[in-house]
Amino acid sequence: MAVRTRFAPSPTGYMHIGGMRTALFNWLWARRNRGTFILRIDDTDQQRNMDEALGPILQAFRWLGLDWDEGPDRPGPNGPCFQSQRRHLYDAALQRLLADGHAYRDFEPAAETQRQREEAEQQKRVYVSSRQSLLLTAEQIQQQLAAGQPCVIRLKVPREDRVVIDDHVRGRVEWDCSLMPDPVIARSDGSPLYNFATVVDDAAMEITHVIRAEEHLSNTPIQVLLHRALGNNTPEWAHIPYVAAPGSKEKISKRKIAQYRKNPQFQKLFELGDAVLGRLGVDAAADALSPVMVAYSQQVGFIPAGVLNALVRIGWSYDDQTEILSLEEMITKFSLERVIRSPAGLDPDKLISFQSHWMHQLSVDEKLEGCLQWLQRAGLIADAADPEVRQYVAKVIDLAGDRLRVYGDIFSVDEFFVADDAVQMDQKNFEKRVLNATGAVELLRQVQQLLVGLPEYSAGPLHDALQGILQQRGLKPGDLFPALRLCISGRVQGADLFRTLELLGREKVDRRLSGTLSRIPGTT
């Protein structure tokens, strides 16, 4: 039978990193089996603006290159992919269940049910539904209905049964039905609940493998029972571990961002993110964007290959060696059997490491397209289409080399883009290397003179000339290079100094040197 998997997010307005990992596993399983991947929208409880809430989710899929065979924009042979548009199916199934006696109308007031629940808990007794409404005769039920008495519809759990599944990752898991309350499958307004709609749709869409996070494991017996009651074939199950917060076993959550900021393991990612997002005018401290969301990595300038590689290795491995995998390799190598059982924490450091690896694989042209976008959004370049700008940026990228891990890292060499008087000076090092270093200022003046008159302003000659001064004066590289770099870029560290000088060019270097040196008090 052809494999059909689905990922069914509810439109929340953002794509969660953990959900993305679940989606990836579903997608991978479908692709590796030449099956079908379905994107279904679980919007049974949503009143908000669909476009707005769904947009970011589809956007995340498109960005990462996970395509769907059936989805919001392309209904499958089994109907639309919005649950809100499949109501007739749920209604029909409900009628069937009611007629068969697998489900019943429960007129018990919610407060009363709640009371019983609490009472059972107090008495340390397992709570199961009272089923008082089952005592009603058909006439009584009609009367209640006619009187407008509200009721929910519950599945009548066969209490003498057991549910046993053979989960692809967890193995055999079983439940005793005598311990289960009758789950509500339709609200008093007749609308279906998640567990019910899911089962109806999974069956209608002929889903063969339900691959979802472990937190759904407790929903499984209910869904199995529902499938049985409906006479469906039960899909195969694979409950993958949820994605935990770095260094913990707790499910990673959007609400705990403030906590994560204090987490040393999250340090680097936040530093990277803050630096980039700050430049883009995005308030990273606000709730709107956080590392828990897929959009965060995109905004910071991660590339799909890096994110995908990090995601696939959370809770899954191919063997004891393979770390680097392209999407294509994942497709051929992925298997449910090698999904790990215990929760796995997202490792921000490893994310960055995978990202660096894949970024380094990109050609200068590919990096160029990305960096141009970031530079433009930060207002550091005026026109990304301008051939001269493009050529210049390409050179900067080449010079930056491995320092460019994410597109946003282009901001770490912003000395190539800001105005001469807008260079941010590392004041502390400036004092140490220039102001308080004996003879530094005088040396820099001599260097400035030398550079202005240098016949050929390129890395080689620049190197030779500067080395020449050092030799002449019996100085070490450390006496000049950091100081010079500071004057022209504001930083003590960076890419090759001579190539930096060359790229910046004679005029800029001279202006920056003049500007910096003129601000030094007590000198003329």
Next chain:
RNA sequence: GGCCCCAUCGUCUAGUUAGGUCCAGGACAUCGGAUUUUCAUUCCGGUAACAGGGGUUCAAAUCCCCUUGGGGUCACCA
């Protein structure tokens, strides 16, 4: 609390189904060293783990039991 799940270096994991080749392998992080004008990269090297206790066995990270710990879930949310 009930039900269910999980437990190997700081982290992600290999090894557990078929016990021996594992005084436990890889990757990231970290620490040292080499290269380099600095940083980054690259290359070498180091530190570092089978939660605890009982069994079974000639032999257990691997099988069984118990304990402990962690987590998920218990809605007219998804």
